Amino acid sequence: MPIHEKSLIRPENLTTHDKLEIDGVDVSGHWSTFIESRVLTDYNEALQDEVQALPGGEAVHRCWQCGSCTNACTVNAINPDFNPRYWIYLIRLGMEQELLRDKDIVWQCVSCNKCTHVCPRDVNPEGVMKALAHWLELKGHTARSPSTEFDEEFASQVFETGKIEESRVIRGFFRRTGQPLMQDWLIAMTRRMLRHVPVKLLLAMGLQGLLRPSTRSWGAARGAIRDYVARRERENRRALGLDAAAHQGD
Amino acid sequence: MTTVSPQKDYREVAYYPGCALEGTGHAYDRSTRAVAEALGLRLVDVRNWNCCGAMEVKNVDPKLQTYLSSRVMSIASEEMGHDVVMAPCNGCYHNLKKAEHDIANDAGSAEVVAELSRKAGHATYQVGKLETIHALDWIKRTLGDEGVRSRVKRPLTGLKVANYYGCMYTRPRHIFPEKDKGPGSESTARPHFMDDILAAAGAEIVDYPLKTACCGGAHTLSDSDLSTKLVVNLLRAAEACGADVIATECPTCHSGLEMHQVRAETRFGITTRPAMLYFTQLLGLALGIGPKALGIHENVSSALELVRERGLA
Ligand code: SF4
Ligand code: SF4
Numbered sequence: 001m002p003i004h005e006k007s008l009i010r011p012e013n014l015t016t017h018d019k020l021e022i023d024g025v026d027v028s029g030h031w032s033t034f035i036e037s038r039v040l041t042d043y044n045e046a047l048q049d050e051v052q053a054l055p056g057g058e059a060v061h062r063c064w065q066c067g068s069c070t071n072a073c074t075v076n077a078i079n080p081d082f083n084p085r086y087w088i089y090l091i092r093l094g095m096e097q098e099l100l101r102d103k104d105i106v107w108q109c110v111s112c113n114k115c116t117h118v119c120p121r122d123v124n125p126e127g128v129m130k131a132l133a134h135w136l137e138l139k140g141h142t143a144r145s146p147s148t149e150f151d152e153e154f155a156s157q158v159f160e161t162g163k164i165e166e167s168r169v170i171r172g173f174f175r176r177t178g179q180p181l182m183q184d185w186l187i188a189m190t191r192r193m194l195r196h197v198p199v200k201l202l203l204a205m206g207l208q209g210l211l212r213p214s215t216r217s218w219g220a221a222r223g224a225i226r227d228y229v230a231r232r233e234r235e236n237r238r239a240l241g242l243d244a245a246a247h248q249g250d
Numbered sequence: 251m252t253t254v255s256p257q258k259d260y261r262e263v264a265y266y267p268g269c270a271l272e273g274t275g276h277a278y279d280r281s282t283r284a285v286a287e288a289l290g291l292r293l294v295d296v297r298n299w300n301c302c303g304a305m306e307v308k309n310v311d312p313k314l315q316t317y318l319s320s321r322v323m324s325i326a327s328e329e330m331g332h333d334v335v336m337a338p339c340n341g342c343y344h345n346l347k348k349a350e351h352d353i354a355n356d357a358g359s360a361e362v363v364a365e366l367s368r369k370a371g372h373a374t375y376q377v378g379k380l381e382t383i384h385a386l387d388w389i390k391r392t393l394g395d396e397g398v399r400s401r402v403k404r405p406l407t408g409l410k411v412a413n414y415y416g417c418m419y420t421r422p423r424h425i426f427p428e429k430d431k432g433p434g435s436e437s438t439a440r441p442h443f444m445d446d447i448l449a450a451a452g453a454e455i456v457d458y459p460l461k462t463a464c465c466g467g468a469h470t471l472s473d474s475d476l477s478t479k480l481v482v483n484l485l486r487a488a489e490a491c492g493a494d495v496i497a498t499e500c501p502t503c504h505s506g507l508e509m510h511q512v513r514a515e516t517r518f519g520i521t522t523r524p525a526m527l528y529f530t531q532l533l534g535l536a537l538g539i540g541p542k543a544l545g546i547h548e549n550v551s552s553a554l555e556l557v558r559e560r561g562l563a
Contacts, residue, residue, distance in 0.1 A: 078480075110467075111468045165272075174471075185512055185513040221370035228365075
């Protein structure tokens with residue numbers, strides 16, 4: 001999969017003239033496309049430090065821009081704008097505005113670890129993607145992504161009981177994201193399951209909600225985890241220069 | 251670092267089913283236990299286990315995931331005295347392996363694990379005490395290909411199988427120090443343990459180029475269209491290889507393939523033929539176990555129809 005660097009040039013900076021002559025030279029048409037030069041003055045010098053302070057972003061400074069991560073990336077193969085190497089480049093240079101152009105797709109990383117597997121510099125690009133998505137949300141550049149909603153629904157159940165119950169996670173996620181539980185394809189899937197599995201058993205699977213799986217004597221672990229999460233949240237916000245005090249009460 | 255030692259007895263191991271095997275992956279748990287029974291292998295459930303954190307807790311904080319996995323490993327080793335734990339789920343297997351690696355190599359992770367273990371009131375897991383293996387390793391180390399072959403009662407003759415391993419079983423390589431060690435070891439680039447086992451069970455293995463591609467399991471609900479696209483790729487590639495079956499070794503991959511096969515049909519009118527079966531279901535059939543005891547009737551795809559049609563049930 002080639003990396004089309006042309007997509008990195010903003011379309012508004014490409015100009016073609018139907019009829020133009022400069023110093024007696026005809027520069028009309030497609031073959032004389034001009035790329036307007038950019039002047040960058042808005043570096044965020046703290047950007048790399050901020051991403052590094054978030055979990056997963058620790059080793060971003062090690063990147064030597066080989067491009068192996070993007071070349072191996074599952075999401076890049078579907079959407080060429082999803083470009084971990086390029087985003088790491090922007091993080092390292094502090095080019096925040098440029099980075100924000102792609103802010104709405106960063107969360108789509110599927111954590112397949114193809115990048116981390118091939119990275120010759122132990123950058124852990126998968127972790128950097130998560131740190132970057134986290135950074136975008138903490139800074140208020142993006143709304144909470146569906147992925148964050150899912151992670152939090154899932155994690156809150158683990159923290160609460162030590163285990164998860166899948167149907168409860170699914171219901172919780174649909175509730176959080178305002179989607180109906182009765183999705184056409186979920187109904188179609190249930191119908192198929194009914195071919196061989198009696199309704200009684202399916203109901204029993206649904207009723208698992210009543211006998212929620214949980215880990216015994218989880219109370220002490222629950223308390224320790226909650227304290228740790230609250231502490232990390234404060235540390236993350238502080239590293240990004242956000243008001244930590246507002247969250248101290250958690 | 252734990253290595254395969256001849257003294258270890260893999261015929262009796264601690265068993266960590268994990269949350270998925272109590273829910274959508276129920277048939278994987280059932281077939282794994284049925285296979286163990288048929289082969290005289292003993293699985294001792296880890297007492298009072300907790301979730302390993304799956305794909306989600308690491309996004310809240312990776313060290314928390316390390317702690318969750320370490321608690322399971324602490325119970326299996328310190329409280330129950332086991333030196334091997336078997337996890338059939340790729341997510342659990344991966345997280346326990348990663349915890350072993352991170353506690354050994356990252357002081358920050360070790361510190362968080364020690365702190366949380368102390369506060370939670372259990373022993374801190376000690377690196378090297380426990381070897382985490384996958385269900386594939388378990389069959390390989392107890393029976394091996396020859397052992398499987400000698401116990402086959404109903405060979406899977408004529409069944410064309412594409413083996414799908416997904417992401418978490420091989421990537422990233424640094425958490426699997428025992429892989430890529432030459433002949434006999436598992437390969438991270440071209441894993442083959444499931445191919446070997448099912449070939450020994452008599453199946454016809456097709457050369458499946460997407461065996462370690464991603465099914466998009468992390469976003470199965472949060473970005474469903476992307477997952478459907480990735481799954482359709484997997485299904486179509488298997489079809490193009492002539493496979494009747496995609497054999498799986500992970501509950502998340504398995505239910506992702508099944509769910510998005512239905513979703514591709516419902517939402518996009520894309521129909522694909524392969525049926526999904528856990529490798530333990532296929533192995534179980536070959537060992538002469540009935541389809542019901544292997545939970546094949548619980549599969550969403552047309553697995554039961556297929557095995558009946560082929561006279562395997
Ligand atoms: S593979 Fe690693 S070193 Fe290469 S560009 Fe990606 S992050 Fe940088
Ligand atoms: S983990 Fe994310 S960034 Fe890395 S290859 Fe997979 S999808 Fe791409």
